[in-house]
Amino acid sequence: MREKHFFAGICCFCGALLLGVFTTANALEISTTFGKEGGEDFSVLSLRNDSAFSCQEITDVYSKVLSIECEIARIPDRGFPGLENSFFRINYKMIDGHFWLYIYPKHKQKLFAIPKDPKADFTMDKNPQQNAKIWQIVGYKNKIPFLSQDMQDQRQGLDFPVKILGEQTPFIPELNSDNRPLKATNNKDFEIYSLVKQAMERQDYISAITEINEALKQNPNSVFRRDLTYDRIIATSKLELDDNEVLINPALEWVRAFASDPDVPEILYILAKAYVKNNVPNEAEYYYKRISDEYPESKIAPLAQMQLANLAKTNSPTRASIYFQKAYTEAKDIPSASEIAAQWALFEAEQRDMQSAQDLLQKVLDNYPRFFVDSLAQTQEIIEALIENEDYATPAKIAQVVIKNAPDIATKEEYSFRLGEYYANALDFDKAHEYNQSYIKEFEEDYKDRAKLVQDRDDEILFAIGGDDVDKLKRYAYIITKYPDTDESAKAKELSAQILLSARKYQDVMSIYENDPDNAYRKKAIESMIKDAAAKKECASIVPYLTQNVPYELSAQEKLFVFDCASGAGLNASAKYIAQGMVESSKTQDARLEWLYRVANNLYNLGEYKDASLAARDALTLAINQKKHYDIAFTLFDILSALDSRNEAKKALPFLKEHFANDARILPVYATLLGYSIDEKDSMSIELYARDIIKLQSALKTDEFTPYAEFALANVLRENKNLAQALSTLKPLESKQLDKEDSQQLFYRIASIYNAQAKPKEALEYFDKCAQIDTQSEWRTLCVQAKELIAGNAGAGAGADSSAKADSEVESSQN
Structure with a gap:
């Protein structure tokens, strides 16, 4: 916000366009130019913003402009200290976060919007422009410069808007307010000034200083002398200098040369900071106080108060606190308030009042976070102070x-x-x-x-993580939940599994890896669980995991236990997997027998009879030598029966009778051999095996093969004409709990024997008992037919013969 001196006779309205007002990104620029037309001085105040804003004239009843008010929706980056020259006096206010400029005339003033780019489309309208990115205010004494009287009296325009398409008319680079060509004089000073501005914009301060020095060397009285010397001080202040005398002397000279310039407070501020860096605090304090006293309305004044606080904080913390409070309260804009709050927070951190420091910094974060980006050196200093206080x-x-x-x-x-x-x-x-x-x-x-x-x-x-295993498991569980399907989650699972395995919490490990059956920790948990179960001889807890054919690291004794658990649960395929190689790897005959004994039974249950027979034969040989597990002979008999090796099966009977004559397990052997004998129609063997069954069942008080054995024996006795013995074999069965069809067969057989004995009355009684049972069977049919025969035949002999014939036919079909 500096004055820009301009050549007399050049149009003020397009001065900003001709001179090329340079702005920083997202900045409001306020500049003034001066000129003379017809021997009368004038000034143009130019307002340029990166987005459109509104301005309006405030007039009295006579249409005299009392002031001009402009509303900008944000705060300029550099703030605004106020401005006054021979034509304008400018003040500002902050209202609801908006920046309001008030321009008061010293003489007369007129507002013009500069809304259009002459090379682009634009609309001409009689109605005044409401919003524009550029506004110009002409300050004059009697006659507005470069306008005809008609233009002074009224705004000329069409009563309806007319749109003019871009590039349809010849382009005239600069126009005055009457849209007439403007003649400009090329000037070397302006070219250099433009280069300096460009260097300042890209923060190339060395280049800017070099260009300025060269320009002032060539033309010490340049029309831009004020701006160039100002920019040189600004650029120099941005450099990290060991000796700030190169900044101090030019700053003092500039203040003396431009004592009434609105940027004097800023230069004094830079000067004071230079004295601080040169370790001359008294001089710095003098200039900070001068800013505060002489320029209280300047944006710089609160910043000067802040620096006074920084000077006082070492020796007088109380006074420093007062300065900070005053500076913060009087801050003119948010960037200044943020810088003050940040410095104040640093002071509070140094005083160990962390709550106050945090509150102040939070205000900066909430309202102007960009401060921390624009002031990285201060940001780092603040961070270090906070960390020192463990924040x-x-x-x-x-x-x-x-x-x-x-x-x-x-x-x-x-x-x-x-x-x-x-x-x-x-x-x-x-x-x-x-x-x-x-x-x-x-x-x-x-x-x-x-x-x-x-x-x-x-x-x-x-x-x-510190703490005990419980704390660690809680943390790992959180990581697993928080970061699923990540490397972190996998590592947390592993660490959890290690702790849980040590604590013998195998089910918890299983839960962690429930969807990963091949996981090594899961296998380890199962393996450990098996070992514990083997030690305690408890199968129930491990049976669910035996279906997985996994090569667990188990001892031979543990494998034997697991095999028994699996086969006992009917998991014969798993038992076979567990037993792989165990017969061959057995180191003793006793161990070999244990595995052969189990393998033979398991293979039989799997229906793998050929392999089972080999294992059972080897097992029986070892059993005889080791004098135990003789019952493998039962398994061998069952395997041979399954293979239909009847002769070999029969050879096992003498060994079984020798060692298991009174064992219930021999009953199925007798029953199988009885079946063979019936098939072979070997009456002697039938009678022998049937009697063995009946005798042993009586001793053991079991009816497992009743009435099968009794029917077979009775049938042989009848065939041998031992009707009385046959009848005495069958009659006791009446007291047994037989199913209906067996009962029908029993009654039929008894009736037929009575009939054969020529006892038709008794025969009819049992045929009737048979027929009364309401289950349909061949036996019932025979009973009904036999009843009819006996009742219809006059002679008992004919009935007996017919009954015997029918009996023979049915028995033949049943056997």
């Missing part, structure tokens, strides 16, 4: 702001590198992990070593 959460918030708005990749990388560590020290491990992984993802390719450090740091915060 890591606030540095983390600040770092996030810097990362989001970092001016370059190096700054972004540095603060990204730190952010995870800040959160880790703040014990916010989730965010620490999040930002560590974010750093690795974004910077690993270009910063491999630092990415590795971040990864190591990340592993440490997630898994280096």
Whole structure:
């Protein structure tokens, strides 16, 4: 906001266009130019913003302009200290977050909008422009310059808008307010001034200083002398100088040369800071107080109060606190207030009042976070003070702001590198992990070593947990839930499994890996569970896991136990898997017998009879030698029967009778041999095996093969004409609990024997009992037919013969 001196006779309205007003990004620029037309001085105030804003004239009843008011929807980056010259007096206010400029005339003034780019489409309308990016206010004494009287009296325009398409008429680079060509004089000073402005915009301060020095050397009286010397001081202040005399002397000279310039407070501020750097605090204090006293309405005044606080904080903390409060209260804009709040927070941190420091910094974060990006040196100083007081959460918030708005990749990388560590020290491990992984993802390719450090740091915060195993398990469970299907989750599962295995909590390990049956820790848990179960001889807990054919590391004794559990649960295929190689690897005959005995039975149950027979034969041989497990002979007999090797099966009977004559297990052997004998129609063997069954069942009080054995014996006795013995064999069965069809057969057989004995009355009685049973069978049919025969035949002999014939036919079909 500096005056721009201009050549007399050049049109004020297009002065900004001709001179090329340079602005920084997102900035409001206010500039003034001066000129003379017809011997009368005038001035033009130009307002330029990056977005359109509104201005309006405030007039009295006679249409005299009393003031002009402009509303800008944000605060200018550099703030505004006020401006006054021979034509204007400018003040401002902040209303609801909007910046209001008030321009008061010293003489007369007129407002003009500069809304259009002559090379683009624009609309001409009689109605005045409401919003524009550029406004110009002409200050004059009697006659407005460069306008005809008609233009002074009224705004000329069409009663309806007319749109003019771009490039349809010849382009005239600069026009005056009457849209007439403007003649401009080329000037070397302006070219240099433009170069300086461009260098300042890109923050190339060395180039700017070089251009300024060269320009002033060639033309010490340049029309831009004020601006060039101002920019040189600004550029020099941006450099890190060991000796600030090169800044102090030019600043003093500038203040003397331009004592009434509105930027004097800023130059005095730079001057005072230079004295601080040169360790001359008294001079610095003088100039800070001068700013505060002489320019209280300047934006710089509160900043000067802040610097007075910084000077006083070492020796007089109370006075420093007062200065900070006053500075913050009187701040003219948000950027200034933010800088003051940040410096005040640094002071409070140094005083160990962390709550106040955090509150102040939070205000900056909420209202003007960009401060931390624009002032990285101060930001770092603040962060260090906070960390010294063990506050890591606030540095983390600040770092996030810097990362989001970092001016370059190096700054972004540095603060990204730190952010995870800040959160880790703040014990916010989730965010620490999040930002560590974010750093690795974004910077690993270009910063491999630092990415590795971040990864190591990340592993440490997630898994280096204090406390007992319970605390660790809680943390690991959280990681598993929070970061599913990640490397972190997998590691947490492994660490949990290790703890749980040590604690013998095998089911918990199984739960962790319930969807991963091949996991090594899951297998280890099952293996450990099996070992414990084997030691306690408890099958129930491990049976559900035996269906998985997994090569567990078990001792031979443990495998024997597991085999028994599996086969006992009917898991014969699993038992076969467990037994693989165990016969061959047995070191003793006794151990070999144990495995052969089990393998033979298991293979039989699987229906693998050929392999089973080999195992059973070997087992029987060893059993005889070892004098135990003689009952393998039963298995061998069953296998031979399944293979239909009847002759070999019969050979097993003498050994079984020798060792198991009174054992219930021999009954099925007798029953099988009885069946063979019936098939072979060997009456003697039938009678022998049937009697063995009946005798042993009586001794053992069992009816397992009743009435099968009795019917077979009775049938042989009848065939041999031993009817009385046959009848005595069958009659006791009447008291047995037989099923209906067996009862029908029993009654039929008894009736037929009576009939054969020529006892028709008794025969008819039993035929009738048979027929009364309501189950349909061949026996019932025979009984009904026999009844009819006996009742219909007059002679008993005929009935007996017919009955015997029918009896023979049915028995033949049943056997």
